[in-house]
Amino acid sequence: MASSLCLNSLPLPPASSSSSSHPRKLSETSSSLSNNNGSTSIAGAALKPIVVSGSPPTFVSAPGRRIVAVGDLHGDIDQARCALEIAGVLSSDGRDLWTGGETVLIQLGDVLDRGEDEIAILSLLRSLDIQAKAEGGAVFQVNGNHETMNVEGDFRYVESGAFDECTDFLEYLNGNNYDWEKAFVGWVGMSKRWKEDQRMSKVYWGPLNLVKRQKGVIARSVLFRPGGPLACELARHPVVLKVNDWVFCHGGLLPRHVAYGIERMNREVSNWMRGLSESDGSPCIPFIATRGYDSVVWNRLYSKDDLEDYQISQASISTILQETLQAVDAKGMVVGHTPQTAGVNCKYNCSIWRIDVGMSSGVLYSRPEVLEIKDNKARAIRSNRDTFSELHVVDYT
Template sequence: MAAFALNFAQIHAVSRSKFVVQCCSPSQVPQINGGVVKPIPIVVTGDPPTFVSAPQRRIVAVGDLHGDLSQTRSALQMAGLLSSDGFYWTGRDTILVQVGDILDRGEHEIAILSLLKSLNVQAKSQGGAVFQVNGNHETMNIEGDFRYVDPGAFDECADFVEYLEQYKGSWDDAFLNWIYVSEVWREEHASGDNKWSPWNIVKRQKGVVARSALFSPGGVLACELSRHPVVLKVNDWIFCHGGLLPHHVKYGVERMNKEVSNWMRGPKQEIDGPKMPFIALRGYDSVVWSRLYSREPNPLQHQPWKISSIAEKTLGEIKAKGMVVGHTPQANGANSKYDSRVWCIDVGMSSGVLNSSPEVLEIVDNKARVLKRHRDSFDELAVVDYL
């Protein structure tokens, strides 16, 4: 059982609250009188990251992925960020933001987490970056709420624990390599009996125990998720899973991110460990659960003008132009609401949700547009909602 008591000391908190990415894509280096000047670096403030200054960068945001590796790759390839083989960053100095809910409803959650981390390492070498925002399904799993876990995801957890037992390197190396290793393991297991029958109790128990060890506060994957915020501001745009409200801004977004991260990292000197930050993680108006902006307004509760006023107040207080959220599948595709202050980009692309065609949001020069495949041609992009 030692394998299930994983507590990798290799996962450390970043010691500084601000760090700088100094590199950039050669094609983006400004030219002045034939000479090359130093690029404007990306500056990241907060631990986990909270404020990002990324001048002159294209931003791409992708919604809820829910364990569907194939749809994840399709979305990133459509945005020009991922190679055709599904492993390598092709986005140069683009900033990619994923707005949460990588977990649950699909089989390949850890593979997606590994892929995004690998792409971040590659992107940084070209002046770009990949950021993740934690959603309600990430926090539910750390609480031990496994109601929406796909049976195949329990199997992936058991395989991942077995892989970690065999791996002799550091945690970062092991986690980065899982996206490659998992492909081989899936092929090897494809011919076997991987179905969960009511009588396959041992296999089911092994997966549940493995998941509990990995995702409980202080577990290796809980610690990995603790590196990501629940609210991220990139340039003039806010990214969060559910929605940011005025009382969140008043409480302090960096404070919320820090408290959520500490809770995920698990017990330290406190007897019961860090407390769960209610304002961020619990309740209909918390950051990861709010649907105020993403669902159709209920006239008995909130008139559209009132929601628009709340969005305007929130963005004004945090000095942002727009907000990008996931959480609520949009049956008609990604869209903007409330005078284009809020963009809703969860299109239910996972096969465990709506299995809809992938769509992403692209932001260039503070103008946002939705990219999706053209209905009549998979090789052509259709651009909508350009503002």
Template sequence: MMLSAARSFSALALRRARFPTQVTRYAPGQLAPLARRAVASPLCAASEAAAKGAATPAGGDQKAPYPPLKVTAPGRVVALGDVHGDIGQARRALTIAGVLGDGGDAVNPEWTGGNTVVVQVGDVLDRGDDEIAILILLQKLHKQAEAQGGAVYILNGNHEVLNVSGDFRYVTQGAFQESARFGEHLVNLFGSAFKEAFGGGEEDPRKRQVKARVGLFSPGGPLAQQLAMNSTVLIVNDTVFAHGGLMPRHVEFGLERLNNAVADWMRGAEIVSEEDRTALGMAIGSVKDSVVWNRTFGTENFVTDSDRDRACEVLGNTLDAISEKYGAAKRLVVGHTPQLGGCNGECDGRIWRIDVGMSFGVVGADPEVIEIDGDEVRVLNSRVPAKQASKL
């Protein structure tokens, strides 16, 4: 599917929700003042980097920075898979990783990771009730981590793409309610001028909830602009992260171009050039082989050895291409496809699959994460948390 910023995402969302009400489509930059102030609000507790990343109002000279492609981690790297709106399981995963302490609370979480870099590989949204709460939690932890030389990065997955596209098929009733509450919070903070954007004129609670979600997640909306700050592909030291997977053609085209195209689309920019449309399609379009939808390397058990060998060969070619263009790449870490046996590696450790289906909206599996420390990759879980693993 080729996505276009000209598409009426708001109307699409309402049709799928079976409501006839039309929602205003906001021009790029029209919601930007709200977005910029929202990410700096006490509720969002966004980092300084996030605040700088909010789009400039229409007519401004400054363009928001693009999300990073390559960063350096001074210490260990921790990666966790899809959390799908389950804040309880997300907190358990972060605790297992040794980066979330028990000295904080829901409002003020305690970062205990020092200079650890955390990468969450996407799909925070859908299937669970606490999506925005998880985004806020990760933002708060990122702000604390930055002060200690660490960081928390979130990738865009296919479910972030679905929501910015106006496809709410996997949104729970609780998540619609959370969207409405968050929209009301923004109206209370920033005035009634944005009341219509978040469903304030609707008497029907269900319609109000849907309109609030459309206002938040449509391209150019506050939370869409938050997601635009997230990478679609991220390289940390010699480890590459993507939600679904990467192919040699993605690398040849340019990974930074994929990141930038997704960011522009989420910010509400008009996607007009053939190059930008191609980049967007490679990143989020094709269900078969785009970055967020690809399952080439996600199969937990290949049917035949030849299937495995072919996948490992493509993976090797991909990592070789990345190494040649961007620097040494030893492994690829992906989510997207639930692994019923837990986090696992294959192809001589060059692929790691870390979506364990931890959300109770999926299978409610025990949380697991992986820890990358130099050349060592360890699986951490409730039986072997970070503090014990460091002694192995």
């Protein structure tokens, strides 16, 4: 078992080339879309390059870009693809091609747990990011509570098929001579075949299911432990991201989080996931971002309409939200984490948008919906029998 899982000296994904917070440009644009000053152009309209500050990304300037945000995906790649197609960034021909041009896509975390295709979704998002950058766009992810739980080794919500995917992916990585970039980006195209092979091998595994499960748990531990390959992949993403005038996070940002420092939180979570040790030799879990009911990834203050547990008024929440937005100089906040049975919606004068609709088959299996921010207007959109339905529009001009 040990040799097939390659437990010894498993290589890590490369860390960011610089840990500084100096801005960097995402200007990998194709020659057909670039002009002499590095800006991209569509139909003659030039856009300035996207500029990213922080490592992991914390502040993003994306002048003139259309922004689309997608909520919790929880291991359901079919629903994920549907949401991305609705967002206008993924081809519908099954080739997983970026169709968003210079669009900025933001995924709000909780890719993991409750579904069987978690690594495939992570692979798809990375592949789309590479393609998007070539056209002047970008893909960003923020980590949610289920990402941090798995790095902590909390596998309570992991499906049996997800354990199998971890085993298969490690074998695939081995077959690619531990070329992380090649294996990780390529996994989305290979995972379906590997999954079918797993189904065919069920008869073989029959009485050995316990051994198979143990193998999957070990594989997941290898991949997601602090410093493990997938933990390092997650470490590339922040827990709080500001793009133009909007803040994106999984649970919700509070004034005390801002006072602590957004870049500081992102850096500390990233360092923990990468397995960087404190003075005592153990990775330090950033409590303010990842632990407790009011941490960034767990906070539901803005997302629950029943506030009995919080013992706080709607007016007080509105004040807290406005104080937070003023502190980060933002017009609005976008969160996931808490399924909205009514679909994507906004509250508190539309200062907060709640976009987790529970689309995964492991949650509510609801119709996918996404948020679009374009020309200072935010709207919720969904697919309605191959046509797009506009649910709600707010102008932030």
